[in-house]
Amino acid sequence: MLRENFNDLTYLVVVAREQSFTRAAAKLGVSQSALSHAIRGLEERLNTRLLTRTTRSVAATEAGEQLITSVEPMIIDIEKALQDLVANQGQPTGTLRITAGEHALSTTLWPLLKPFLLQYPDVKVELSVDNTLRDIVSGRFDAGVRLGEQVEKDMVAVRIGPDWSMAIVATDAYFAEHGMPKTPYELQNHNCINMRLPTLGGLYNWEFTKDGKEIRVKVEGQLVFNNLASRIDAALSGMGIACVPEDAVRQHIEAGRLRRVLQDWSEPFSGYYLYYPSRKQHTAAFTKLLEAVRYHG
Numbered sequence: 001m002l003r004e005n006f007n008d009l010t011y012l013v014v015v016a017r018e019q020s021f022t023r024a025a026a027k028l029g030v031s032q033s034a035l036s037h038a039i040r041g042l043e044e045r046l047n048t049r050l051l052t053r054t055t056r057s058v059a060a061t062e063a064g065e066q067l068i069t070s071v072e073p074m075i076i077d078i079e080k081a082l083q084d085l086v087a088n089q090g091q092p093t094g095t096l097r098i099t100a101g102e103h104a105l106s107t108t109l110w111p112l113l114k115p116f117l118l119q120y121p122d123v124k125v126e127l128s129v130d131n132t133l134r135d136i137v138s139g140r141f142d143a144g145v146r147l148g149e150q151v152e153k154d155m156v157a158v159r160i161g162p163d164w165s166m167a168i169v170a171t172d173a174y175f176a177e178h179g180m181p182k183t184p185y186e187l188q189n190h191n192c193i194n195m196r197l198p199t200l201g202g203l204y205n206w207e208f209t210k211d212g213k214e215i216r217v218k219v220e221g222q223l224v225f226n227n228l229a230s231r232i233d234a235a236l237s238g239m240g241i242a243c244v245p246e247d248a249v250r251q252h253i254e255a256g257r258l259r260r261v262l263q264d265w266s267e268p269f270s271g272y273y274l275y276y277p278s279r280k281q282h283t284a285a286f287t288k289l290l291e292a293v294r295y296h297g
Contacts (some may be wrong), residue, residue, distance in 0.1 A: 007044040007218040011035055013072050017140060069073040080218040080283055092285040094273035098274075101131045103228055104140045107247050108272045109145050109293070116292040120128060123285045131198040131226070137277060140287060148270035155275040161294045163268035166207070167246040171238045171259040181241075184208045184217045185264055191240035192219035198227040208265040219243075271295075 001192060015024040023034040043050050050064035055170065059166065060068055079094075100109050105127065113125060126143070128134075136144040151157045169185075181187050195204040203224065205216040221240050225231050235242035236257055246266070252258040274293055282290075 002231055005042060005045065008038045009071050010069075011038050011043060012064070012225045013068050013075060015039060015058055015063065019057050020057060021027055021058060026085070030064040037156050048136070050143050057271060065117045077108070089208065091122045092120050092283070092288050094283050095124040095126060096143070096285055097126045097128070097141045098143050098145065098290060099128040099130050099134045099136060099139065099141050103245050103248060104131050104145040104272045107245070109274075112160060112293045119292075120285065120288060121210055123288070133198075136275075143274050143276040145272050145274055145288075146275045149167040151273055151275045154278060156278050157273040157275045158290055159271065160274050160293045162297050165246050166243050167249055167260050167266060167270045168241060168243055168262045169235055169253065169260050170241040171236065171257070172259055174238050174240065175259060175261075180261055183267075184262060187219050187241065190219070190221070192221040192232045193231050193240045193242040194219065194221055194224040195231060196224050198216055198226060204243075208262070209267040209269075228279060233243055 011028065013032075014028055015021060018024040018027060021032050021035055025035045027292070028035065039051060048063050049061050050067065052059050052061055074204055085193065087253075098109070115125075117123065117125060128139075133150060134141070134144060136142075143291075146213045148157065148159070157182070166183075178190060181190060184206065184216075192206075196202075197204050205218050208215050209218065221233075223234050223239060225234070228244060228248060232252070234240065235244070235249075238250065241261075246260075249258055249260075253260050274290070276286075
C-alpha cells in the first residue's frame with residue numbers, strides 16, 4: 001500500500017500547501033487533470049475526504065490536515081536523504097526559495113548567488129523580491145535576507161555583507177536654489193522625497209546617529225515612493241532630497257550628479273544577514289549556499 005500511495009501523498013502535501021491545483025501542478029511538473037485524478041484515487045482508497053474544493057481555493061479537511069502533519073516531515077526527510085546521496089556522488093541539487101528586499105538582492109545577495117549558481121548548475125534558486133518583513137516559515141521559504149537588527153530571535157542568522165550607511169543626497173542645482181542643510185532638523189524646511197513603509201504603510205522617519213545620539217526626523221515633500229529606484233531617479237532629476245543607501249548612489253556621488261550632505265550624522269550600521277529557522281534540516285544545496293554567501297570581511 002505504501003508504494004501505491006507514496007506519490008499521491010506527496011501530491012496531497014503540495015496541493016494543500018499551495019491551496020491550488022493549478023499552482024501545485026506547475027510546481028510538480030504534472031498536468032492538473034493527472035493531479036486531480038491522483039488525489040481522488042487516494043481519497044477513494046482511504047475512504048476519506050482529504051481536501052475541500054471550492055471554485056477559488058483548496059483547503060485540507062481536518063482528516064487531511066492530520067495526515068499531512070504526519071507524513072510531510074517524513075517526505076522532507078526522504079527528499080533530503082536522496083539529495084544528500086546525490087550530493088555525495090556529485091553536484092548538490094534541489095530548489096532553494098529565498099525572499100529579500102530589492103536593495104538587499106541587488107547589492108548583496110545577487111552578486112554572491114551568480115558564482116554559486118555557475119558552480120552548482122543543478123541547484124535552482126527562486127528569488128522573491130519583497131520589501132515587507134515576510135514570515136519565511138508560513139511563506140515556505142528556505143531563507144530570507146534582512147538587516148541584522150530585524151532578524152527575529154528564534155532564527156539563525158549568517159552575515160552576508162558589510163556594514164553600510166544611508167546617504168542624504170540631492171543635486172547641486174537643488175542645493176543652490178534651496179540651501180544646504182547643516183543639521184537633520186533643517187530637513188523639515190526642504191522638499192524631501194519620502195518613502196512609504198511596506199509593513200505598516202506609514203512614512204519613514206529619517207534616522208540619524210552621531211556620537212551615540214540617535215534622532216528621527218519627520219520630513220515632508222512633494223513625492224512619496226515605496227521603491228528605491230524611483231527615489232534615486234527623483235533626486236537625480238532635482239526634485240528634492242532623498243535618504244537612500246549610500247552604496248546605491250555611490251557612483252552618482254563620485255560622478256558629481258548628486259551631492260551628499262549630513263554625512264557626519266550617517267554612521268554605519270549592521271549590514272544584511274541571511275536567516276533561516278533554527279530547526280531547519282539542511283540539504284546539501286543549502287549547506288553550499290551558506291558557504292558561498294557567508295561574509296568574511
